[in-house]
Structure formats: structure tokens, C-alpha cells
Amino acid sequence: MRVRLFPYLGDRMAGITPLFDNLWNEYIIWSFLVGGFTFIWLYHHSLWYKSEEGEDWDNKDGIEVGVFPKHYDNFTLEIAWTVLPFFLIVYLALISWGPLDAIWSSAEADGGYGAECAPGEMSNMTWSEAEGRYVADCYHVIYIEAYQWGWNFDCLEVAVPDLCEVGTAVIDGTPAASLTLKQGEVYLAAMGSADVTHAPWFVSWGVKEDVLYAPGTMDLNGDGLSDNMVLTENGEYALSGPIGELGLTTVWLPADNVENFLLLCTEYCGDNHAYMLAQINVNA
Structure with missing residues (x-):
């Protein structure tokens, strides 16, 4: 059984997934224990070891x-x-280490998410009480490209619309990109920047990762696409090479709850950094 202490703070500071719940609770408990001991010691010594005014x-x-x-x-x-x-x-x-490894481990590591899903295959993500983390049969690879000051998404070879869709949204009156994912699926986001360093923050999941400049984000071969992508025989886009060779960073995105939230940039990237937004939707 997973119990969340201080749910409001937990949602804001540690994400909403069970992956971080127990860790958040334990840090809160230790903070109270250590802080309580320290302040009791401090006030005891401050009040006990003193002399009265005028006393020898x-x-x-x-x-x-x-x-x-x-x-x-x-x-x-x-x-x-x-x-x-x-x-x-x-x-x-x-x-x-466990929660961090589950989010930042590479696809080659044993992350508990199996291999890349075949076309039309589902991740079937579940929570493992024994491991204290999500596990899945497989994962989907998607592509995120950052630029001053916006985001480009591509579902690559995830051809089933229910699993991944790219669109647009209006946030506070400003058009922005949107990415729609499916609840219960695991996604590996391969990410690159077309200019300076950015850091996408998936607010509700409490996940963020630096995105560095990748030469493949430019269209140097003149085919109208980012050089990180190629058009396959099936009419779909795919990465033009292994993630590591393309200089892309990755982060795991376990879509656990039905929700809508913002994607923000948390690395200062210029004048419109504060308005570099996108909409993330997770549907049932």
C-alpha cells in the first residue's frame, strides 16, 4: 500500500506518480526528525546555559x-x-537511486520497460509493488525538438493515433504545440536543441532534462526535414541514426494518469524563455 503524506506539497514538489511517493514521504519524515532534534538541541542550550543579568x-x-x-x-x-x-x-x-534510474536510465539499460514496441503494440504499463516502480512490456520512441522559443514534437513510427498525436493548443491566448499520449503507455523521448541549451520540464510528472544543441536539428541536406529524421517507406518519420550518435538526450515518460498539463523550459534561453510553453495531454 502506498500512502502519500502531505499530498499538496507532494504533488507540487515530487510529481504525482507512485514512483516518487515513498521517496518523498521518507525525505519529509527524516527532515522532521533531523530538524526537530537540531532545533530542540539549539533552544535547550540557548535557554539552559545562560546567566542572569547582574549575577556573578x-x-x-x-x-x-x-x-x-x-x-x-x-x-x-x-x-x-x-x-x-x-x-x-x-x-x-x-x-x-531507484526513482532517478527509472527516469534517466538509457534505453540500453535494464530500465524495466522491455524493448521498443512493435507497430501497434501496447506498453501495458503496470506498477510493481515488489520493485517499487513501473514496469512495461515495451516502450514507444518519440522525438522532441527545442528551439527559441518553442517545441516541435514528432511521434516517429508510433503510427496509431490513439498512442501519440501531435497538434496545436492555445495557452493564454498564444498558439503552442501540443502532444497527446495514452494512459498506461511508456515513452522514451529523444530530444535535441536547434540552438541553445533548453530544459523541458514535464510539470505534472516532476521530470526535467537538459536538451543540448544537436547538429542534426538543422536541415543541411535540403530535404525539408531535420537531419535527425528520415522519411521511411511507410510514409512515417524515423530517427536517422542511433540516439547516441545523433547527440540526443533522452528521458522516460511513463504516462500514468489521465491529465492535461504544461511543458515548460527551465533553462534560461533568451528573451522569451518564460513563454516557451507546450501542452501535454494524457488520454484514456
């Missing part, structure tokens, strides 16, 4: 104007104060 006091520390106070040390306390936080940091790093 024993100058054990040898306090004197212009002279450094007497030095005390407690080797056991110093070791404990160093070792215990070290083990806590290592522990938090270890439990953070």
Missing part, C-alpha cells in the same frame, strides 16, 4: 576582551556528529 558567574571559558575563548573538545561527540550524518546521507542517496 564562573568564567570557566576564560572569556576576555581580545582573547580567544578556551578551547574544549570531545572526541566521541565529534566522531558521532560526523559519522551519523554521513550514514544518513549515504542511505538517502541509495533510496533515491
